[in-house]
Amino acid sequence: MKVLKFGGTSVASAERIDSVAQLVSSGSKPVIVVLSAMAGTTNTLVEIAGLLLKGKRAEAKEVIDRLYQKYQTELIKLFSKESSRKIAGAAVETSFGLMRELSERDNFSLFEEKRILAQGELMSTAMMHRHLLDMGIKSHILPALDYMKTDKNAEPDLKYITEHLRKLIKMAPADTEIYVTEGYICLNAYGRVDNLRRGGSDYTASLAGVAIRAEEIQIWTDIDGLHNNDPRFVDKTSPVRRLHFDEASELAYFGAKILHPTCIQPAREHNIPVRLLDTLHPSLPGTFISLDTEKDVIKAVSAKDGIISIKIKSNHKLVSWHFLRKVFEAFETYSTVVDMVTTSEVGIALTIDNDDNLENIVSELQKLGVVSIERNLTIICVVGDMMWDNIGFEAKIVDAIRDYPVRMISYGGSNYNMTVLIDEKDKKDVLQALSSNLFQ
Numbered sequence: 001m002k003v004l005k006f007g008g009t010s011v012a013s014a015e016r017i018d019s020v021a022q023l024v025s026s027g028s029k030p031v032i033v034v035l036s037a038m039a040g041t042t043n044t045l046v047e048i049a050g051l052l053l054k055g056k057r058a059e060a061k062e063v064i065d066r067l068y069q070k071y072q073t074e075l076i077k078l079f080s081k082e083s084s085r086k087i088a089g090a091a092v093e094t095s096f097g098l099m100r101e102l103s104e105r106d107n108f109s110l111f112e113e114k115r116i117l118a119q120g121e122l123m124s125t126a127m128m129h130r131h132l133l134d135m136g137i138k139s140h141i142l143p144a145l146d147y148m149k150t151d152k153n154a155e156p157d158l159k160y161i162t163e164h165l166r167k168l169i170k171m172a173p174a175d176t177e178i179y180v181t182e183g184y185i186c187l188n189a190y191g192r193v194d195n196l197r198r199g200g201s202d203y204t205a206s207l208a209g210v211a212i213r214a215e216e217i218q219i220w221t222d223i224d225g226l227h228n229n230d231p232r233f234v235d236k237t238s239p240v241r242r243l244h245f246d247e248a249s250e251l252a253y254f255g256a257k258i259l260h261p262t263c264i265q266p267a268r269e270h271n272i273p274v275r276l277l278d279t280l281h282p283s284l285p286g287t288f289i290s291l292d293t294e295k296d297v298i299k300a301v302s303a304k305d306g307i308i309s310i311k312i313k314s315n316h317k318l319v320s321w322h323f324l325r326k327v328f329e330a331f332e333t334y335s336t337v338v339d340m341v342t343t344s345e346v347g348i349a350l351t352i353d354n355d356d357n358l359e360n361i362v363s364e365l366q367k368l369g370v371v372s373i374e375r376n377l378t379i380i381c382v383v384g385d386m387m388w389d390n391i392g393f394e395a396k397i398v399d400a401i402r403d404y405p406v407r408m409i410s411y412g413g414s415n416y417n418m419t420v421l422i423d424e425k426d427k428k429d430v431l432q433a434l435s436s437n438l439f440q
Contacts, residue, residue, distance in 0.1 A: 001030055001031060001032065001212055001214055001215060002028070002031050002032075002214055002215050002216045002217070002218060003031070003032045003034060003205050003208050003209040003212070003214045003216075003217045003218065004024060004031055004032070004033050004034065004205075004218045004220060005033075005034040005035075005036075005183060005201055005202060005204070005205035005217070005218065005219050005220060006020050006033065006034070006035055006036065006220045006279065007036045007201060007219075007220070007221050007222075008036040008037055008038060008039035008040070008041070008042070009039045009221065009222045009279075010036075010220055010221065010222065010279040011035055011036065011037075011038055011039075011124050011128065012038055012039035012040070013038070013074060013077070014074045014075075014077035014078035015077070016279075017074075017078055017124075017127060017128055017131060018078065018131065019279065019280075020033075020128070020220075020279065021128060021131050021132055021135060021137075022135075023220075023279065023282055024132075024178055025132065025135060025137045025177075025178065029177040029178065030176055030177055030178065030179065031177075031178055031179070032142070032178075032179045032180075032181060032208055032212070032214075033128070033178055033179065033180050033181070034181055034182075034183045034201055034204050034205040034208065035121060035124045035125050035128055035180065035181070035182060035183060035201070036120075036121065036124065036183050036184065036201040037119075037120025037121050037123070037124050037184070038074070038120065038123070038124050041067070041120035041123075041124075042117065042120050042184075044063060044066075044067050045067075045116050045117050045119060045120055046117065047063055048060050048063050048064055048067075048099065048103075048116060049112075049113040049116045049117065051063065052102065052103055052108040052112070052113075052116075053108060053109075053110075053113065055108075057103055057104070060103050061100070061103055064096065064099050064100060064103065067096075068096050071092050071096075071123065072089075072092075074127075075088060075089050075092065075127070078127060078131055079130070079131070079134070081134060084130050084131075084133075084134050087130055088126055088127050088130040088131075091122070091123060091126030091127075092123050092126070092127075095119040095122055095123050096119075098115065098116075098119065099116055099119065102115065102116060111192055111193075114192065114193050114194050114195060115193045117185075117195055118145075118182075118184075118185040118193050118195065121144070121182035121183055121184050121185050121201075122182060122185070124182075125141060125180050125181065125182045126141075128180055129141050129180045132178055132180070137177055137178055138173065138175050138176050138177040138178070139176070139177070139178045139179075139180055140172045140173060140176040140178070140179050140180070141179075141180050141181065142165065142168050142169070142172070142179050142180070142181040143168075143181070143182070144181050144182040144183070144185050144186060144204065145182075145185060145186070145187055145193065146164060146168060147160075147161055147164035147165040147167075147168055147211075148161060148185070148186035148187065148196075148204060148207070149161060149164075149186055149187045149188070149189070150186055150187070150188050150189060150194060150196075151189050152189045154188070154194075156186075156196075156203070156207050156266075157189075158207065158210065158211070158266070161207055161208075161211050162210075162211040162212075165208060165211045165212065166211065166212065169212070181204070181208065182204070183200060183201025183202075183203075183204040183205065184196055184200035184201045184203075184204060185200075186200075186204075196262070200260075200262075202219055202259065202260040202262065202263035203260060203262040203263055203266075205217055205218075205219065205263065206262070206263045206264070206265075206266045206267050206272075206274070207266055209266070209267060209272050210266045210267065210269075210270045210272060213270070213272070214272055215272075216272065216273050216274070216275055217263075217267055217272055217273070217274045217275070218274075218275045218276075218277055219258075219259060219263065219274065219275070219276050219277070220277050220278070220279045221258055221276065221277075221278065221279065222278065222279060222280060223258060223278055224239045224277075224278040224281060224284045224286060225239035225240065225241070225258075225276045225277070225278070225284070225285070225286040225287030226239065226240055226243065226248070226251060226256055226258050226259060226276055226287045226300065227239055227240065227300070228240050228299065228300040228301065228435070228439050229300065229301045229302075229431055229434070229435045229439070230255070230256075230301075230302065230303060230431060233303075233427070233428045233431050233432070234428075234431050234432050234435050236435075236440070237435070238439070239284075239285075239286070239287060240287055240299050240300050241285060241286075241287060241288065242287070242288050242289075242290075242292070242293060242294055243287060243288070243289045243293060243299060243300075243383075244289070244290070244291065244292070244293035244416060245264055245267065245268035245274075245289055245290065245291060246268075246414065246415070246416045247293060247299055247300075247383045247384070247416045247417075248264055248274070248287075248289045249261055249264040249265070249268070250302075250381055250383050250414065250416055250417040251300055251302045251381065251383050252264060252302075253304075253381075254302045254303070254304045254339075254379055254381035254417075254419065255302040255303045255304040255305070255379075255381070256300075256302040258276060259274075259276060264289070267289075268291075271290075271291060273288060273289060273290040274288075274289040274290075275287070275288050275289070276289070293385065294385070295385050296385055296390060297384050297385055298382060298383075298384035298385075298393060298396075298397075298438050298439075299383050299384040299385075300382075300383050300384070301380065301381065301382050301383070301431060301434050301435070301438070302380075302381050302383070303378050303379065303380050303381070303427055303431060304339075304353065304378065304379045304381070305378050305424055305427070306353055307339070307351050307352075307353055307377040307378060307379050307421065308351060308352050308353070308355055308358065308373060308374070308375050308377065309349065309350075309351050309373070309374040309375075309377055309407055309408070309421065310349070310350055310351070310352065310361075310362075310365070310371065310372075310373055311347060311348070311349045311371070311372045311374075312327060312347050312348050312349075312365050312368055312369050312370070312371050313346055313347040313369045313370040313371075313372075314346055314347050314348075314368065314369045315368060315369040315370070323348075323368060324343070324348065326367075326368055327348055327350075327365065327368060329364075330361050330364035330365055331352070331361060333364070334357035334360055334361055335357075336352055336354055336356075336357055336361060337352065337353070337354065338350050338351065338352060339351045339352065339353060339379060339419075340379060340408055340410045340419055340421060341410065341413075342408050342409070342410060347369065349408055351377070351379065351408070351421060358373075374407070376423065376424045376425075377407060377421055377422065377423060377424060378421070378422055378423070378424045378426075378427045379419050379420070379421055380401075380419065380420045380421075380422060380427075380430055380431070380434070381417055381418075381419050382397050382417060382418045382419075382420075382434065382438070383416055383417045384416065384417075385415075385416070386411070386414065386415055386416055386417060386418055387415050388412070393418075394411055394418055396437065396438065397418055397420070397434070397438070399437070400433050400434050400436070400437035400438060401420065401422075401430050401433055401434065403433070404422060404423075404426045404429065404430050404433070405422070405423065405426070406420055406421065406422060407421040407422065407423075408420070408421035409421075
């Protein structure tokens with residue numbers, strides 16, 4: 001069995017929902033179909049919850065009403081049969097009824113916010129399921145809240161997920177052709193509605209694929225696979241047809257928007273291939289991600305913005321090995337991920353992309369030496385077969401960007417990437433220069 005995930009743009013309207021339904025019903029069966037909320041819905045739900053957290057009930061109700069009208073319009077377009085429109089509409093009414101009920105509460109909290117954010121996936125799944133039934137397809141809903149659960153560390157409880165998802169499939173009618181489930185949403189360790197954070201639908205697909213030991217996990221979006229550079233900034237990019245799991249993970253983590261980085265790890269650990277495909281052009285081959293890859297090739301470039309550089313020049317009150325330990329303890333204490341690291345005899349330079357605890361971290365680091373901060377930076381990640389014996393690859397990359405100032409270079413920590421830190425203002429030019437020198 002395969003797991004097919006469709007993002008928000010793939011189910012953005014009645015027309016797109018129908019296209020996805022036609023696509024999944026014409027392929028091999030049975031399959032599990034994982035759906036995101038309709039494009040724009042999650043952002044609107046975030047807006048509603050934000051207004052309610054601020055006590056702005058009237059404004060929140062106006063936004064709820066606008067979103068409700070959007071769904072009413074799409075229901076009319078999607079369902080020609082009144083009976084089906086009523087059934088799917090009842091699920092939509094339930095979601096909006098909950099939102100309106102929560103908007104009346106005096107003590108609206110983050111727990112209620114998570115319940116509101118879950119409604120987008122619940123509605124898109126109900127609409128798809130009913131539409132498949134109208135097409136004569138034997139569809140069955142696997143409620144994500146009945147199997148997708150996280151532990152006390154907010155990490156997926158894979159044992160629980162596997163046990164409960166397999167049980168739900170076994171309980172479904174034996175002739176089921178398409179199992180439909182919600183991406184993104186889950187229960188937390190305390191039994192409350194929660195989510196797998198942004199990109200969570202990819203994560204749902206990967207976890208479901210692992211749970212059932214799927215033949216393949218497919219991520220369907222609106223572009224033909226993962227491209228060798230960012231098409232928003234660079235002309236004439238082309239799809240990369242094959243990637244190693246580690247190459248895909250590096251690209252996703254460092255800015256490639258088509259794939260969420262959390263999706264790769266579960267699939268890699270259980271060697272389940274991931275395929276990135278285009279909903280609008282389903283016959284195209286997309287990008288195939290597995291443990292195999294092409295050797296001696298630079299594959300792709302991605303960019304991650306909003307980077308902060310932190311430099312610590314040692315005060316030499318600690319011997320060098322204690323100094324490094326103390327530096328990284330500061331980031332561990334405040335649960336802040338470090339992206340790039342370079343060291344010298346007198347200090348260390350590193351980067352982060354989250355400044356929530358920056359003030360506290362700097363306070364700790366200042367006990368170790370002189371600290372300097374630089375913002376508005378971008379990490380450029382070049383991915384491919386970067387084994388040490390591939391002579392000249394790193395030189396080719398550096399030569400391509402010789403006309404631009406470089407803050408840091410990290411090479412050798414992985415067999416699959418080289419990263420460069422630059423000013424955000426140089427990002428587009430650097431991406432174009434790399435494309436010209438590496439791919440054209």
